[in-house]
Amino acid sequence: MKRRLHQHPHKKxxxxxxxxxxxxxESRKITGPRRAIIAVLEKEAHPLTIREIHECIxxxxxxxxxxxxxxxxLEKMRIVTRFDFGDAVARYELVRDQEDxxxxxxxxxxxxxxxxxxxxxxxxxxxxIAMGNGFADIRHKLEFFGVCPNCQEK
Amino acid sequence: MKRRLHQHPHKKxxxxxxxxxxxxxESRKITGPRRAIIAVLEKEAHPLTIREIHECIxxxxxxxxxxxxxxxxLEKMRIVTRFDFGDAVARYELVRDQEDxxxxxxxxxxxxxxxxxxxxxxxxxxxxIAMGNGFADIRHKLEFFGVCPNCQEK
DNA sequence: ATATCTGCAAATAATTTGCAGAATG
DNA sequence: CATTCTGCAAATTATTTGCAGATAT
Numbered sequence: 001m002k003r004r005l006h007q008h009p010h011k012k013x014x015x016x017x018x019x020x021x022x023x024x025x026e027s028r029k030i031t032g033p034r035r036a037i038i039a040v041l042e043k044e045a046h047p048l049t050i051r052e053i054h055e056c057i058x059x060x061x062x063x064x065x066x067x068x069x070x071x072x073x074l075e076k077m078r079i080v081t082r083f084d085f086g087d088a089v090a091r092y093e094l095v096r097d098q099e100d101x102x103x104x105x106x107x108x109x110x111x112x113x114x115x116x117x118x119x120x121x122x123x124x125x126x127x128x129i130a131m132g133n134g135f136a137d138i139r140h141k142l143e144f145f146g147v148c149p150n151c152q153e154k
Numbered sequence: 155m156k157r158r159l160h161q162h163p164h165k166k167x168x169x170x171x172x173x174x175x176x177x178x179x180e181s182r183k184i185t186g187p188r189r190a191i192i193a194v195l196e197k198e199a200h201p202l203t204i205r206e207i208h209e210c211i212x213x214x215x216x217x218x219x220x221x222x223x224x225x226x227x228l229e230k231m232r233i234v235t236r237f238d239f240g241d242a243v244a245r246y247e248l249v250r251d252q253e254d255x256x257x258x259x260x261x262x263x264x265x266x267x268x269x270x271x272x273x274x275x276x277x278x279x280x281x282x283i284a285m286g287n288g289f290a291d292i293r294h295k296l297e298f299f300g301v302c303p304n305c306q307e308k
Numbered sequence: 309a310t311a312t313c314t315g316c317a318a319a320t321a322a323t324t325t326g327c328a329g330a331a332t333g
Numbered sequence: 334c335a336t337t338c339t340g341c342a343a344a345t346t347a348t349t350t351g352c353a354g355a356t357a358t
Contacts, residue, residue, distance in 0.1 A: 024358085027358085029356075029357050029358075030357075030358095031356075031357070032356095049347095050347080050348085051347090064347095064348090065348090065349080065350085068347090068348060068349070069349090088346085088347075089346090089347070090347085090348090
């Protein structure tokens with residue numbers, strides 16, 4: 001629950017500006033489907049696929065296309081983050097802490113169990129890579145894969 | 155060209171067992187399309203999409219489906235490595251050094267230029283993550299994104 | 309009112325699969 | 334000659350898009 005508690009304990013857990021307000025600020029509308037999507041993401045701690053979100057909401061309540069469109073918007077507004085687990089399906093997670101949301105996952109290649117990981121690629125090294133190649137605005141995507149304790153028994 | 159020269163200089167650049175032999179060893183056949191695919195990958199230093207491989211070979215020389223199937227086989231045999239740049243398209247690179255092939259990329263988000271990166275996620279930290287969560291056979295996928303020198307000028 | 313959404317259906321795009329015939333070892 | 338491959342066409346899957354009507358502000 002209290003992820004990354006040991007890191008940056010000084011930064012206040014800012015979900016300060018509520019999502020509704022941020023949408024309004026960009027003249028975006030607060031609609032039923034969006035409320036539902038955000039509610040689902042708030043309940044789930046792990047990245048969800050569009051299809052999973054759709055199922056949680058109730059297939060008849062909202063069209064798939066609407067979810068796709070909403071996720072694009074929410075991603076652009078940095079309300080959600082998109083993750084790729086290497087299986088060609090996008091997954092989305094709610095950004096919970098504006099200040100320091102960036103994190104990674106450890107995924108079981110057997111049962112697909114997902115664990116949130118706090119460890120990150122060393123900043124200093126990343127800066128070195130950026131400098132060394134003259135790149136700016138450097139970011140990274142990092143995910144871990146392995147076999148979880150449960151699946152090891154089998 | 156001589157990538158990772160500074161790392162593991164003791165390990166011999168082993169492309170020791172030729173690919174043809176490795177295929178034969180698994181009772182796989184050496185066919186025209188496979189020869190062509192490998193030839194293309196040998197020329198290109200960066201990960202290629204199936205479509206790019208198809209174009210390099212000459213669209214009429216080989217069916218797309220055949221390339222898809224071959225890439226699956228080659229990946230399973232660890233003759234090629236699959237990379238995901240987060241755009242839902244698989245990319246493949248020839249494994250050049252059996253011993254220490256693992257590496258990452260730095261991709262320009264503007265022009266898609268790709269640079270091979272030697273720096274890797276610290277092994278020790280990865281082990282710690284594995285232990286901490288009871289996971290076995292841990293691996294990771296890591297790619298960097300930024301704006302290349304050329305695109306910064308614009 | 310008016311810009312922003314939504315559902316629905318049709319369009320893309322990447323990838324997979326079935327099958328009968330072709331090629332390799 | 335038996336196994337493994339290949340081309341072709343059809344099927345799947347994820348995602349995108351056009352459009353006309355619905356909704357939020």
